[in-house]
Amino acid sequence: MRLSRVGKRYGRRGPWILKEATLAVGPGELVRIEGANGSGKSTLLKLIAGVEPPSTGSIDGPGRRAYVPERFPPALPFDARTYLHHLGRVHGLSAAEADRRAAHWLDRFGIADRAGTPLSRLSKGTCQKVAVIQALLADAELLLLDEAWTGLDQAARSLLDEVAADRAARGGRVLFVDHDPNRLAGLITAAYLVQDGSLRAVDAVPDGPSGQRLVRIEVDGRLPDRLPGAPQREPRPDGTTLLKVPAPHSDALLRHLLTATPPAHIRAVHPEGEA
Amino acid sequence: MSVLIRYQVELLLRSQRWLPPFLAYALLMVIGISAGETLLGALGFAAAVLVPVTAWYVRCTTTAEPAASRACLAAAAGRRRVHLAALAAALTAGLTLGLAGLLAVWAVSGEVDANRHAQAPVGEALVAGLLATVVCVLLGLLIGALCTRPVLLRSQYGIPVSLGLATLLLVVPGSPANAVVRALVTANRTARVAFPVAALAGAVVLAALGVAGAAAVAARRSD
Numbered sequence: 170m171r172l173s174r175v176g177k178r179y180g181r182r183g184p185w186i187l188k189e190a191t192l193a194v195g196p197g198e199l200v201r202i203e204g205a206n207g208s209g210k211s212t213l214l215k216l217i218a219g220v221e222p223p224s225t226g227s228i229d230g231p232g233r234r235a236y237v238p239e240r241f242p243p244a245l246p247f248d249a250r251t252y253l254h255h256l257g258r259v260h261g262l263s264a265a266e267a268d269r270r271a272a273h274w275l276d277r278f279g280i281a282d283r284a285g286t287p288l289s290r291l292s293k294g295t296c297q298k299v300a301v302i303q304a305l306l307a308d309a310e311l312l313l314l315d316e317a318w319t320g321l322d323q324a325a326r327s328l329l330d331e332v333a334a335d336r337a338a339r340g341g342r343v344l345f346v347d348h349d350p351n352r353l354a355g356l357i358t359a360a361y362l363v364q365d366g367s368l369r370a371v372d373a374v375p376d377g378p379s380g381q382r383l384v385r386i387e388v389d390g391r392l393p394d395r396l397p398g399a400p401q402r403e404p405r406p407d408g409t410t411l412l413k414v415p416a417p418h419s420d421a422l423l424r425h426l427l428t429a430t431p432p433a434h435i436r437a438v439h440p441e442g443e444a
Numbered sequence: 445m446s447v448l449i450r451y452q453v454e455l456l457l458r459s460q461r462w463l464p465p466f467l468a469y470a471l472l473m474v475i476g477i478s479a480g481e482t483l484l485g486a487l488g489f490a491a492a493v494l495v496p497v498t499a500w501y502v503r504c505t506t507t508a509e510p511a512a513s514r515a516c517l518a519a520a521a522g523r524r525r526v527h528l529a530a531l532a533a534a535l536t537a538g539l540t541l542g543l544a545g546l547l548a549v550w551a552v553s554g555e556v557d558a559n560r561h562a563q564a565p566v567g568e569a570l571v572a573g574l575l576a577t578v579v580c581v582l583l584g585l586l587i588g589a590l591c592t593r594p595v596l597l598r599s600q601y602g603i604p605v606s607l608g609l610a611t612l613l614l615v616v617p618g619s620p621a622n623a624v625v626r627a628l629v630t631a632n633r634t635a636r637v638a639f640p641v642a643a644l645a646g647a648v649v650l651a652a653l654g655v656a657g658a659a660a661v662a663a664r665r666s667d
Contacts, residue, residue, distance in 0.1 A: 179666060215515065218515070218518070218519040219518060219519055219522055219523065220515040220518045220519055220523070221666045222523065222663060222664050222665065222666060233520075234519045234520065235516075235519060235520060236515055236516055236518075236519035236520075237516075238512040238513075238515050238516065239512075240512060241512050241513065242510035242511075242512050242513060244510045245455075245509075245510065245513055246455065246458035246459045246460075247454075247455075247458065251454075255447070255450075255451040255454070256516065256517070256520065258447040258450075258451075259447055259448055259451065259517060259520045259521050260520050300512075300516065303516055304516070304519075307520075309520075313519065
């Protein structure tokens with residue numbers, strides 16, 4: 170995904186919101202976009218999503234993109250299941266596959282019981298979950314999260330963290346805006362600041378929040394190139410591998426290892442510091 | 445694309461936005477056509493009404509979706525295709541309404557034409573009516589595509605400009621809508637049914653250009 174000297178303003182005489190923005194995001198990257206309110210972060214994500222056309226410059230991106238807006242309108246005259254069915258179809262899934270995946274994600278976000286309720290009667294947070302799910306239905310190559318965590322409950326926030334990290338780990342490109350500075354800390358590969366209409370790279374803060382603990386996982390068997398949580402790998406003489414991953418991502422990593430084909434054999438899991 | 449169109453049609457139906465244009469059409473038909481009126485005359489009136497009504501449907505389908513969910517759709521399918529699907533949904537609505545109107549007119553009409561000496565065949569009259577329906581729906585689509593977002597951004601002008609253009613297309617000689625409606629009115633008098641195929645070709649070309657233009661604008665301009 171590449172932005173070359175992209176500029177954006179609304180209307181022919183509007184002020185420039187973004188000017189000469191250049192950005193490249195490769196597979197496996199998890200990118201944070203920072204900036205003050207009204208600085209143009211959302212506009213940048215909309216441009217990348219193809220939701221808004223750029224005024225100048227060009228954007229080359231992968232075909233399949235998924236976007237989660239900050240606020241999802243309950244004004245749509247659908248229930249969650251029907252809406253997700255349609256969006257899954259638009260994302261290129263077959264009808265059966267769209268329904269299957271919608272049911273899967275509705276269940277994981279804990280709103281399967283409200284799948285038949287009209288969106289207009291769902292709470293704000295539940296609506297936001299539907300908005301998140303529509304973006305997760307198809308394994309889009311580019312996932313754009315515009316403060317998608319806003320309004321979600323704690324469990325859903327963690328799940329979205331996990332899913333975003335997992336998408337990047339499996340070779341997707343994830344860009345997000347969020348006001349929590351610790352969001353996905355330790356996992357982001359790059360960060361950019363939008364300020365006064367320009368975009369510049371800032372430190373991605375390589376380590377997580379101070380004191381974040383690592384979990385050691387001993388695994389037997391061949392491992393995929395990309396793993397959730399970007400664990401450190403230490404090959405051992407007996408053919409096993411020792412993975413060290415930040416504790417918040419150990420669940421995602423374990424799930425990924427166990428559901429891989431062929432599944433990896435896990436020998437031991439223990440917090441760092443214990444033998 | 446068919447998936448997107450189905451979504452837009454379902455959105456139009458479920459949001460109840462199909463209702464006001466339908467009621468306006470039904471009201472105008474009740475006012476303009478009395479039971480037992482000649483088939484050809486009534487078909488001419490019914491076709492003419494379809495021009496503004498279809499333009500209204502375009503307005504409905506292009507504005508039915510809240511911005512945030514349109515954004516989700518645009519990310520998945522692209523702005524151009526989303527707008528094309530909205531226009532296609534309006535075309536579907538216009539054609540469905542036109543066809544239903546044609547059948548209703550056929551059901552309530554009396555004689556085929558107003559000529560005291562000769563009666564045109566019903567089949568010919570219906571074919572001419574169908575042709576006029578398609579032409580008027582296509583021109584309504586053209587007007588709608590040009591008078592709504594993202595082509596016309598000042599939405600307060602959309603409705604008066606649409607009505608003005610619809611009137612213009614119906615009265616200006618040489619316009620396809622004028623040609624088909626006049627053909628029906630003339631056939632009503634003379635009992636000789638004409639099929640202005642050139643008008644159909646003209647309407648198809650105009651509508652295709654309008655729709656392609658509107659889709660191109662949708663891809664390049666924010667609203």
